[in-house]
Amino acid sequence: MALLSRRTDLPFERDDSSRYLPWLTAFMVFLASLTLAGVFAISDLAGTWDKGLSETLTVQLPAGEDERTDERRAAAAIKILEATEGVEEVALLPPRQVRELLKPWLGAAADAGQLPLPQIIDVEIDRDGIPALATLTEQLRRAVPGAAVDDHGAWMSGFLRALRSAEAIAVLIFLLVGVATVGTIVFTTRAGLGVHREVIEVMHLIGAHDRYIAAQFAVRSMMLGLRGAAMGIIAAAMVLIAFGVLVEFQGFGVLPGIDLSLGAWIAVVLLLPATGLLAWLTARITVLRSLARMV
Amino acid sequence: MDEIVRFQTVGLRYGMGPEVLQDLSFTLTPGSFHFLTGESGAGKSSLMRLMYLAKKPTRGSVSLFGRDIASLRHDDYPTLRRRIGVVFQEFRLLPHQTAFDNVALPLRVSGMREKEIKKHVEELLTWVGLEENMAAWPETLSGGQQQRVAIARAVIAQPKLLLADEPTGNVDDRIAARLLHLFEELNRLGTTVVIATHNKSLISSSLHPIMHLEGGRLSIEDRESEPAATVETLPRSGRL
Numbered sequence: 001m002a003l004l005s006r007r008t009d010l011p012f013e014r015d016d017s018s019r020y021l022p023w024l025t026a027f028m029v030f031l032a033s034l035t036l037a038g039v040f041a042i043s044d045l046a047g048t049w050d051k052g053l054s055e056t057l058t059v060q061l062p063a064g065e066d067e068r069t070d071e072r073r074a075a076a077a078i079k080i081l082e083a084t085e086g087v088e089e090v091a092l093l094p095p096r097q098v099r100e101l102l103k104p105w106l107g108a109a110a111d112a113g114q115l116p117l118p119q120i121i122d123v124e125i126d127r128d129g130i131p132a133l134a135t136l137t138e139q140l141r142r143a144v145p146g147a148a149v150d151d152h153g154a155w156m157s158g159f160l161r162a163l164r165s166a167e168a169i170a171v172l173i174f175l176l177v178g179v180a181t182v183g184t185i186v187f188t189t190r191a192g193l194g195v196h197r198e199v200i201e202v203m204h205l206i207g208a209h210d211r212y213i214a215a216q217f218a219v220r221s222m223m224l225g226l227r228g229a230a231m232g233i234i235a236a237a238m239v240l241i242a243f244g245v246l247v248e249f250q251g252f253g254v255l256p257g258i259d260l261s262l263g264a265w266i267a268v269v270l271l272l273p274a275t276g277l278l279a280w281l282t283a284r285i286t287v288l289r290s291l292a293r294m295v
Numbered sequence: 296m297d298e299i300v301r302f303q304t305v306g307l308r309y310g311m312g313p314e315v316l317q318d319l320s321f322t323l324t325p326g327s328f329h330f331l332t333g334e335s336g337a338g339k340s341s342l343m344r345l346m347y348l349a350k351k352p353t354r355g356s357v358s359l360f361g362r363d364i365a366s367l368r369h370d371d372y373p374t375l376r377r378r379i380g381v382v383f384q385e386f387r388l389l390p391h392q393t394a395f396d397n398v399a400l401p402l403r404v405s406g407m408r409e410k411e412i413k414k415h416v417e418e419l420l421t422w423v424g425l426e427e428n429m430a431a432w433p434e435t436l437s438g439g440q441q442q443r444v445a446i447a448r449a450v451i452a453q454p455k456l457l458l459a460d461e462p463t464g465n466v467d468d469r470i471a472a473r474l475l476h477l478f479e480e481l482n483r484l485g486t487t488v489v490i491a492t493h494n495k496s497l498i499s500s501s502l503h504p505i506m507h508l509e510g511g512r513l514s515i516e517d518r519e520s521e522p523a524a525t526v527e528t529l530p531r532s533g534r535l
Binding site: 009011014198202203206207208209 | 347348349372373374376381390396401403405452
């Protein structure tokens with residue numbers, strides 16, 4: 001395959017302009033790998049939360065005058081819920097668990113048992129089979145005045161919006177890193193064209209096509225790009241693994257762990273051929289455009 | 296094709312400077328052999344540059360192999376240049392390549408297979424007396440040896456037009472005569488040759504016409520065109 005031949009007529013080994021290209025590429029690919037991993041992690045997180053919360057409802061019953069009223073109301077609500085198509089599981093939270101949930105807001109008063117606490121029912125649903133939320137709420141309110149049904153929609157939409165924004169920013173950063181990489185290769189290639197101008201002129205006068213000269217720059221750029229990309233990916237993989245271990249041990253709570261999916265790792269590894277291709281293509285186009293201006 | 300080179304009222308200037316070539320009109324037919332003479336600064340190298348497509352004229356028209364260069368697309372240049380062999384005055388060998396690789400370059404850019412390249416290059420370098428220097432870097436060769444490498448590079452692809460700028464400037468008379476024989480043999484096989492030179496003994500050793508440049512203007516002195524010396528047998532019968 002002539003276009004990928006390693007033999008070169010240009011003295012690239014004496015060319016200082018491309019000496020730092022592998023290091024610059026390594027840094028770019030390192031950033032791109034972390035960003036890409038971030039995109040996948042955010043996407044997985046959003047998917048997990050979305051799926052988890054979209055399959056549950058929370059029914060809140062106002063506190064009654066006494067325990068017997070509470071029990072009667074809970075039983076009525078549970079009966080309606082269990083009879084509703086699409087409801088898969090209904091569980092009344094024990095008062096102790098409700099107090100635990102409210103403790104961050106009510107403090108010691110929640111434990112004292114002096115405050116009338118609402119009853120909470122966790123409902124697992126099949127989202128496709130459940131009737132409209134308004135209909136269910138109406139049925140519950142007829143049995144238990146003041147009953148409220150929360151499908152976490154408002155909270156979820158805000159949370160998902162924030163995640164999607166973070167995801168979009170990460171994609172933007174990824175693209176900017178790509179543009180910066182292209183810019184670096186263009187700059188290095190142009191510098192190389194200047195350094196080798198004399199040799200290129202001789203090659204032209206001997207009858208070399210622009211494509212012949214461009215192929216040599218492109219292969220050189222690709223090899224440097226691949227070397228840099230390999231370094232960047234290895235460094236990024238080490239950081240990602242270390243970060244995953246740190247999160248695992250520190251237990252940051254809200255984060256469900258940084259276990260990257262297989263798809264994410266494949267995407268990171270694919271940055272290697274992608275960088276090689278980008279370097280090859282960028283150098284080739286740069287050289288062809290520059291040589292087109294020569295006699 | 297009855298014209299290899301055709302100049303019509305050609306002028307050339309560099310930047311905003313004066314014209315270094317003025318109103319040049321001449322035709323080189325296939326198989327012709329000319330010496331190009333003139334004082335230093337008369338415009339010999341500029342005329343050569345126009346003929347090997349390193350420059351475009353600022354006025355007039357230049358045709359090579361029947362094609363007006365003003366109408367050439369960028370992609371057409373390599374095809375035409377492969378039909379032109381050039382011996383540059385300053386050799387312009389690639390310093391990072393061996394003598395072998397320098398001579399092989401025109402064949403490589405034209406896509407010839409390495410096995411054939413090796414055969415042709417070794418044969419030609421042996422003929423020009425550089426069989427011991429094939430793997431040598433240009434900087435380790437003498438001026439005369441570098442010049443022979445440059446000549447070998449110019450003729451390796453059997454050009455239809457050979458342009459040589461002071462090709463015997465750094466070699467002794469014996470090698471100069473040998474190189475002239477090489478050019479004449481190429482010429483006998485149909486290559487049009489133009490040799491820019493100050494070497495009076497080289498010019499007087501043959502009867503080829505002289506193109507004389509003076510102050511950017513050209514005159515042509517026709518002499519009876521007969522070989523002045525016996526032509527040596529070249530390698531690869533039919534190739535050179």
